[in-house]
Amino acid sequence: MGTPSDIEKLIDGWRPKQASAVMQRAFAERCRWVEVALRTRAEAEIAMRATNFSSGPAIEAIFRDELAKILPRRYQVTCGTLSDSNGATASDCDAVIFNDTWFPAIKQRATYDDRQHVMPVEGAYAVLEVKQTLSIATLEEALGKLVTCHRLQRPLTAVNQLVENRKFEPRLNRVGNPLFSAVVAARRDPKTPLTDLVDRFVAINERLGRMEMVHCLCVLGEACYFWGWVPTGSTQAEIATFFGPEDLILPLMLIEATPNHDESPLGALVSRLYGHVTNSVLAGANEIPYSYGIGQSLQPYRQGTLLIPSVPTPPQF
Template structure:
């Protein structure tokens, strides 16, 4: 008769083709190469007076639909606020369709003529096929306008969309993630010059209007970090914490963080990693969304007596009753019978007083 199996030998095996802990990075890198290939193809059409920049936006939207969890809708749309202002058409909006309705829908499912409430947007991205200083400014202008739409802050410790814990908004959970994505650099503009221009414009902006990321596919990316109060004097890049624009970094000095630019690196991966981190911590507030985007109606009441419903006497009487013990699960804890308690003591060898 054989002995028991060697259960210690039941171990997972290393995947033979590639390390699976690099699989998500590989997906991002592959998608980025496909986008760059399509950008090169579209640019050839542009040289022949074909305006096909919109195709690159669609490629990127489709890529984000593949890379982000399915709970996040990705589409082109216009963002508007409850005060009647709009930021106009945006290339990529990451939106919460589970809790927020569209303000105005388009003629078809894929139409860009749809207006979404800014409260329901997690992120907005502007896409440029080829980046110039002028197009960078245009993209940042659109994103800053999105940041400046009326967007009520949501307290940082809000757990889910329909549960409010407190109203303190020194720390918030619903900042808008914003990014500029470019398929290539224009002739005569190098990556360092583009990054410097991006930083200089952000230095002119209030903290909550700062554009979060510049991502130039095939070249590099820049985002923001900060040093914790415990390491405020450290100059080591590895001590920087990615800024979420939610908590203490709202009140800290921001430091540019450059994405890796070695051959084989993926700026798209750096962008998606930052976006996923933002989505992980972000909780939006759909409170009174229909009221905010409705109209101010006046209520009316009957002009004669006799149309009201009086309080229910049985419910009023129940207010004087204790809730403890009504639940069977708490009955044995709060309402023990004396005999049962004495019996349990006897079983344990104790003496009843």
């Protein structure tokens, strides 16, 4: 059976082994290789189009496929149209992070690859516009789509929301379900300096309301930009999550992630997106049928007629 000292020596050897430096940065490395694959596939598609061959899957479809592999399975990565309860839409979006567990589609797609798919904006965590090549014109087009999504009627909930249909009290002075938005480009137009794109991104955002701002600009292989703020009395910037309250009122600044600082642009985007979806709790799932047209014209049957008498002693719980 062995002596106690032999057993202690055996047990003492059952310890986790120190991971390699690669394993310590495994998720970052995974994002970096996905970024390399995305850029390679985008370049191949551009070459196919230039030579009039079949271009294969569009870059936005490739991006959705890769993003779905990175995010937890509870977050559906899809495409389609976001709509609000007033009937307004933001037209077709390249990538929507949607909660299809709690929220139904308003219009289901006819086939698996049909983009005619309409979702309630209440059920969206994030919306991303994906560009094969980023220029001033394509940047403005993408920003226009994202700002329109932010301007849909989307009831905000406080962080007292436990799950999509349950709250607790008291209410806290923070937003629980801001809509995340990002422009993602596989590459930059060689004729357009990166600084020009960033300047245009900032100039447009500074004229928007805080809840209308686009959260992120990501050019694969070059840089990822998102917003930050500096707490009063501090010299260190914090990431602006738009949950509030400070980052909804204080001045904002750009934060940059680049390969020059050992940061993958896609990795920075995924980190920011992951932090957003895992801290968001959507609201209004139980009101979707009514908000989108069911039950709004219901009337009492034979008004004034009481069919079932009242119960003097209600059930005890």
